[in-house]
Amino acid sequence: MIQVEHLTKRYGGQLSVDDVTFTCRPGTVTGFLGPNGAGKTTTMRVLCGLSRATSGSATVDGRAYADIPDPGRVVGVLLDAGATHPGRRGREVLSLAARTMRLPAERVDEVLALVGLAGRPERLRTRQYSLGMRQRLGLAVALLGDPRVLVLDEPANGLDPEGIFWMRGLLRDFADRGGTVLLSSHLLGEVEAIADQLVVIGRGRVAAAGSKEELLAASSGEAVLVRSLDDEALVAALQATGVGVTPSEEGLTVQAGAEAVGRAALAAGVVLTGLRPVGGRRLEELFFSMTQGSELGEDRPDAPDPHAAPATSAQEASR
Structure with a gap:
């Protein structure tokens, strides 16, 4: 489980994160958006x-x-x-990371196959990799230790549609087996397709969770789409x-629940041929409505940070 509690981060006089709290x-x-x-x-x-x-604080399983x-x-x-170091081959990157985690060599073979880099791709130097191949290698390093938690920043960058579909299945299967995923992505359609939870951040603060x-x-309110054999009588x-009531090509959009529509139709003697909830606004609309004009300034992961911790051995191995 991931717990972020009242997290604040400043780079000098620049406030980057302001009292952020959420749980995965x-x-x-969890789609992490902003x-x-x-x-x-x-x-x-x-x-x-x-x-x-x-x-x-920001912790994983309480630590x-x-x-x-x-x-x-x-x-x-x-x-x-x-x-990753551009002169290292794909297999070498994973083998070094496996050694730091004291993992058997067979685990490298497993993850290479899992991410689709087994065979010729594993023997290429990473400078020869496309962005999509580097993303797959990064996912392989993340999955190498068979972790319980994944923290992924823009993992679909550079993947083609087939690769994005593959990644969606991979992460969904990981979560369905009890894993925890924190996923940041600008591909809002993909986040909407895979995420169970959402955390929307703007100006360094949580706008919605x-x-x-x-x-x-909640963004759309209660409404149903109705079709009937006598729309005129039903509208009245x-x-x-x-x-x-608003007519549309699909039928009548009614600002009421299904029970209210059914009672009105029954009283008017109108036969309904279709009745379903109107989908809420898509994630893109929710995102823009909550974050418009909320840029605090660029995130500064490369800015000098006097309090930065040294990279872990696994992270060093992947460079």
């Missing part, structure tokens, strides 16, 4: 021990990353797919009760 529970994928500079990357760097909080023995076996991290269904439903019956 086992068995779920515009550039909102504080996402800084929050994830603090969580993964690459920067120290000014105040507050700070730096306090976890052999952390690669507990939390898999992908924050920068381009961080909760289940995907609750947040999207609904309007007589003070309910708003």
